[in-house]
Amino acid sequence: MTYRIDTKVVAVVSSLVGAGAAVRIVLGRVALASPVAIYGVLIKIGLSETLAFVCGVVFGPIHGFITGMLTIVVSDLFMAPGPWTPYISGIIGVVGFAGGLLNMLKVDPSRRIMIASAVLLTLASEFLQNLWVALFFGIPVLAALVSGVPSLVSALINNIALFSTLGLRAVQMIHDLVPLENK
DSSP, X not given: OOOOOOHHHHHHHHHHHHHHHHHHHHHHHHHHHSOXXXXXHHTTOSSHHHHHHHHHHXXXXXXXXXXXXXXXXXXXXXXXXXXXXXXXXXXXXXXXXXXXXXXXXXXXXXXXXXXXXXXXXXXXXXXXXXXXXXXXXXXXXXXXXXXXHHHHHHXXXXXXXXXXXXXHXXXXXXXXXXXXXXX
């Protein structure tokens, strides 16, 4: 099986990774400079999930996974990589992979589909992240889930807003940019 690499696709994926990582770095620094009580809320504002999902919708599950994973890895290299980096990058990669499932099923991403995807993927992502916290720090899972509620609410608001607006527009723009045979 041969796989043809298109430079336009590589350029778009790289741009999405770069934009997502840059926004995550800036917002991460703002969150770190903020009071501890709102750190968990601020850190959930960003583009990582949206851009990974968009890439998956446009180019398929592998591209979506790579975009999500690399966004986290690259941004963590500039912030503070730790034992969470592979786990979180995998979770965000799965968000991109899920976008690719829509691509494989030939589902046209409407506002309703984007909102439903944002809700389902955010709930799954936050559950998995809180599960990691519980296992890594040796605290009860329920305690981790309860303490993660403000972060969950922030992530839901962020992802619903971005998936249904910026995400939907980005899908349309990329479809216009990349020739039909690459979709």
